[in-house]
Amino acid sequence: MSIPTVQVSGIEKSFLRTRALAGVTFDADAGITGMLGPNGAGKTTLLRMMATVLAPDAGQLRMLGWDPGKPDERLAIRRRLGYMPQEPGFHRNFTAFEFVDYVAILKEMVDRRARHDEVRRVLELVGLEGVSGRKIKALSGGMRRRVALAQALLGDPDLLVLDEPTAGLDPEQRLRFREIVSERSTDRTVILSTHQTEDVAALCPRVVVMNEGRTLFDGTPKELADVARGRVWLAAERAPDAHLSWRTGDGRHRNIGSAPSGAELVEPTVEDGYLLLVGTKAFDEEAA
Amino acid sequence: MVTSVRASVREARALATQASDRLPSPRVVLALAGIETRKILVHPVFLGTMGVCALFITRAVGSNGNIGWLVGGIAVGLVAGGFISASLATQRARRDRVLELFGSLPAPAETRTAAVLLGGLFGPVVLASLLGVIGGAALEADAKIAPYVDLSLLVQIPLTVAAMCALAVALGRWIPSPVTAPVVLVAQVMTGLVWVIPWVAPTSSGIRMGRHVTYLVSFIVVASAAALVRDRRTLLRLIVAGLALALMAGAAATQLPPGGLR
Amino acid sequence: MSQSRLRSIQARLLVPIAARSIRWPPVPACGALGFFIVYAGLHERGQIGNAHVPFAAVALCLSAAFVLDDPSAETVGGTPTPLLLRRGVRMAVQLPALLALWGAILAYAGLEQINGAMWIEFTGMLALTLALAAIGSRFVGDERAGVFAAPALLIVLAASAFVSPRWRPFPLDPIGSGRFDLSGRWTIAFAASLVVFVIAGRDPARANPLRRMAFGLLRHRVVATTTAPEAVR
Numbered sequence: 001m002s003i004p005t006v007q008v009s010g011i012e013k014s015f016l017r018t019r020a021l022a023g024v025t026f027d028a029d030a031g032i033t034g035m036l037g038p039n040g041a042g043k044t045t046l047l048r049m050m051a052t053v054l055a056p057d058a059g060q061l062r063m064l065g066w067d068p069g070k071p072d073e074r075l076a077i078r079r080r081l082g083y084m085p086q087e088p089g090f091h092r093n094f095t096a097f098e099f100v101d102y103v104a105i106l107k108e109m110v111d112r113r114a115r116h117d118e119v120r121r122v123l124e125l126v127g128l129e130g131v132s133g134r135k136i137k138a139l140s141g142g143m144r145r146r147v148a149l150a151q152a153l154l155g156d157p158d159l160l161v162l163d164e165p166t167a168g169l170d171p172e173q174r175l176r177f178r179e180i181v182s183e184r185s186t187d188r189t190v191i192l193s194t195h196q197t198e199d200v201a202a203l204c205p206r207v208v209v210m211n212e213g214r215t216l217f218d219g220t221p222k223e224l225a226d227v228a229r230g231r232v233w234l235a236a237e238r239a240p241d242a243h244l245s246w247r248t249g250d251g252r253h254r255n256i257g258s259a260p261s262g263a264e265l266v267e268p269t270v271e272d273g274y275l276l277l278v279g280t281k282a283f284d285e286e287a288a
Numbered sequence: 289m290v291t292s293v294r295a296s297v298r299e300a301r302a303l304a305t306q307a308s309d310r311l312p313s314p315r316v317v318l319a320l321a322g323i324e325t326r327k328i329l330v331h332p333v334f335l336g337t338m339g340v341c342a343l344f345i346t347r348a349v350g351s352n353g354n355i356g357w358l359v360g361g362i363a364v365g366l367v368a369g370g371f372i373s374a375s376l377a378t379q380r381a382r383r384d385r386v387l388e389l390f391g392s393l394p395a396p397a398e399t400r401t402a403a404v405l406l407g408g409l410f411g412p413v414v415l416a417s418l419l420g421v422i423g424g425a426a427l428e429a430d431a432k433i434a435p436y437v438d439l440s441l442l443v444q445i446p447l448t449v450a451a452m453c454a455l456a457v458a459l460g461r462w463i464p465s466p467v468t469a470p471v472v473l474v475a476q477v478m479t480g481l482v483w484v485i486p487w488v489a490p491t492s493s494g495i496r497m498g499r500h501v502t503y504l505v506s507f508i509v510v511a512s513a514a515a516l517v518r519d520r521r522t523l524l525r526l527i528v529a530g531l532a533l534a535l536m537a538g539a540a541a542t543q544l545p546p547g548g549l550r
Numbered sequence: 551m552s553q554s555r556l557r558s559i560q561a562r563l564l565v566p567i568a569a570r571s572i573r574w575p576p577v578p579a580c581g582a583l584g585f586f587i588v589y590a591g592l593h594e595r596g597q598i599g600n601a602h603v604p605f606a607a608v609a610l611c612l613s614a615a616f617v618l619d620d621p622s623a624e625t626v627g628g629t630p631t632p633l634l635l636r637r638g639v640r641m642a643v644q645l646p647a648l649l650a651l652w653g654a655i656l657a658y659a660g661l662e663q664i665n666g667a668m669w670i671e672f673t674g675m676l677a678l679t680l681a682l683a684a685i686g687s688r689f690v691g692d693e694r695a696g697v698f699a700a701p702a703l704l705i706v707l708a709a710s711a712f713v714s715p716r717w718r719p720f721p722l723d724p725i726g727s728g729r730f731d732l733s734g735r736w737t738i739a740f741a742a743s744l745v746v747f748v749i750a751g752r753d754p755a756r757a758n759p760l761r762r763m764a765f766g767l768l769r770h771r772v773v774a775t776t777t778a779p780e781a782v783r
Contacts, residue, residue: 014765052755053627057765069757075630083628089621089693091571099622102567106629106636110551110559148625161628333701340705343712364708372701383694467576470612470700475583478605479590 003065004029005189011059013045020045022213032185034204035193038278042213043193044086051083051161082157086164088148092137096147103151122150142168160190178203197271216277221270228268228276233259244279312399324407331373341365366449370412374453375469377404378460398519405512408453413446420445440497447504451485454511461518499543506536564639572644573616580613581651588659603659604722607672610648611679616696617644618683623692634751667732674736677743679703684750
């Protein structure tokens with residue numbers, strides 16, 4: 001039996017008196033694993049641990065079969081890792097090329113010609129070849145995120161940890177992103193945190209839903225959608241006992257909750273399943 | 289520093305083009321001032337310097353006639369702590385890159401500047417007044433120190449703190465760099481800049497304390513106006529600043545006793 | 551290629567990048583202030599006072615407080631290059647400028663007799679500043695280490711002045727004329743700061759048994775944020 005690329009077992013993390021992770025457990029293997037969850041669910045904390053920039057307080061974490069807590073193994077992980085943080089920081093007076101080149105040096109690419117070729121390759125991959133000479137401070141927010149994505153792709157890493165990579169990207173770039181990531185996911189592991197349920201539905205064979213530092217769901221997007229099967233219906237008005245309800249473009253209400261008998265049930269989406277999981281919990285708390 | 293000045297100019301231009309015609313609402317300023325007061329008082333720098341201040345004051349009480357410990361404690365704790373915390377509070381929006389967000393709000397930019405100015409007054413200055421009164425009362429009981437403690441000394445403590453806080457806000461608005469406040473503080477301690485906001489011993493120096501108090505008050509007005517003018521230049525502010533500057537210069541020139549310092 | 555050779559090549563390649571990413575404006579500003587303080591000391595009395603040269607050192611150290619500020623730290627945190635190497639390169643770029651400025655200030659002050667002691671005091675203070683910056687980057691983030699370190703340096707030095715002369719850890723002016731008073735205290739401060747710098751600069755992802763143990767003991771005090779149901783699957 002092969003060892004999963006990412007093994008997360010009972011991970012806990014607290015910041016002062018706030019518990020960010022309360023015992024997360026899951027495995028991930030080759031392919032794209034989508035992480036969904038509301039703000040403050042602990043996704044970024046978990047991804048930072050996977051990116052070896054933060055240590056857990058308790059629990060076991062193994063990446064590519066190695067323990068990031070041990071120096072030699074951490075180095076081995078980092079040599080095969082690409083990380084795009086949620087809020088990527090840059091030297092703003094560097095050009096896009098210079099910044100990616102800087103990260104390439106830090107990724108131990110010391111041969112100048114090969115490194116520059118690689119930098120050009122990843123910038124082209126994210127569609128920034130035309131602005132590679134422009135300073136980062138002069139780039140738009142979406143372009144900056146693409147610079148961050150480009151540096152994560154340097155060296156074609158075996159493990160990609162991407163924290164909200166599609167935030168701020170235009171639809172065309174999002175599709176381009178999906179193309180880039182899906183190409184790499186056949187034999188590599190991609191951990192992708194996002195708020196975009198459509199990205200998860202389109203890209204990820206597997207999805208993990210987190211809330212309040214715990215795993216709420218672990219399965220395929222279809223299974224997540226199935227959580228809401230028989231609990232999503234359309235009606236002319238907002239149903240009084242619906243957990244969530246909103247008016248759709250055609251003027252009807254899409255309700256999620258316990259459907260009344262005779263309701264016009266519709267095919268649930270990943271978003272419905274996610275909202276039912278996370279939203280139900282929010283409503284339960286409110287009621288308590 | 290050069291980058292900061294350049295950034296300041298850019299920022300000033302951007303703000304000048306966006307500045308609304310409305311004046312800051314006093315209620316909004318007061319509400320924000322409450323937040324700024326809290327932020328200044330619980331700032332780690334302020335708490336750290338207050339810890340040192342407490343050590344100095346403890347030493348003052350048991351120092352057998354050395355008022356220098358009290359003055360030193362207040363200088364380190366309130367003046368330095370207030371100065372650096374007020375400077376950092378002024379630059380917070382820039383540091384956190386929320387200037388653009390705040391620029392889109394209906395309150396004009398000087399609302400925040402005014403709030404930090406008041407935050408300095410509500411926090412460190414009120415604390416300085418309290419410490420001055422309590423410390424003064426405690427030291428009055430000491431026969432060796434009592435002759436040096438008088439009302440003008442007690443008034444000078446909060447005014448000096450207020451002047452430093454106002455200067456910090458003005459500097460923070462014009463040279464928004466985190467290094468500005470510590471550097472100015474060191475310069476103040478060790479160079480002739482100390483005469484910008486001097487500490488005078490009223491009974492031994494022969495300084496006319498009334499004039500010195502006038503100097504400090506007008507300095508506070510000048511520094512506050514300088515901070516607010518950075519956001520928007522209005523004729524009224526420039527006139528007030530000009531008058532206060534003239535008063536400050538007059539008070540500085542005439543506060544020395546005939547024949548110079550004793 | 552051996553690991554040490556790789557790191558040395560990386561260091562060489564990173565030098566020009568570090569030179570561009572360091573905040574330079576505080577250096578000339580603080581250097582100018584240092585000269586001005588010494589000038590003021592010479593001008594006032596015709597002879598330099600005890601406190602002027604140490605305060606010039608404080609001024610220079612304030613600019614060193616910002617050397618570790620790195621806005622890209624989170625982005626490059628997952629790269630194989632160790633944090634200490636990244637920081638070392640930044641320091642190697644800026645510190646020679648500060649040391650040159652300090653040499654010039656000392657020459658200007660004309661303190662031949664205690665020149666050596668002043669060098670030790672400056673390097674000790676510099677190490678203290680860097681240790682504070684390393685601590686700052688832990689607590690307030692790599693982008694703002696200097697915002698923490700610069701005021702912290704002033705507070706530490708002020709607090710040290712309160713300690714009785716016998717035990718004062720960071721004396722600005724020499725307490726006595728003995729070897730320990732002239733340079734011993736700052737030598738110890740230098741060594742201790744270096745240790746703190748290295749400890750604070752250890753990799754944030756390393757396994758920390760102490761933290762794990764503390765977490766185990768204090769776990770019950772952490773606010774339980776979750777009442778989440780068991781995983782659906």
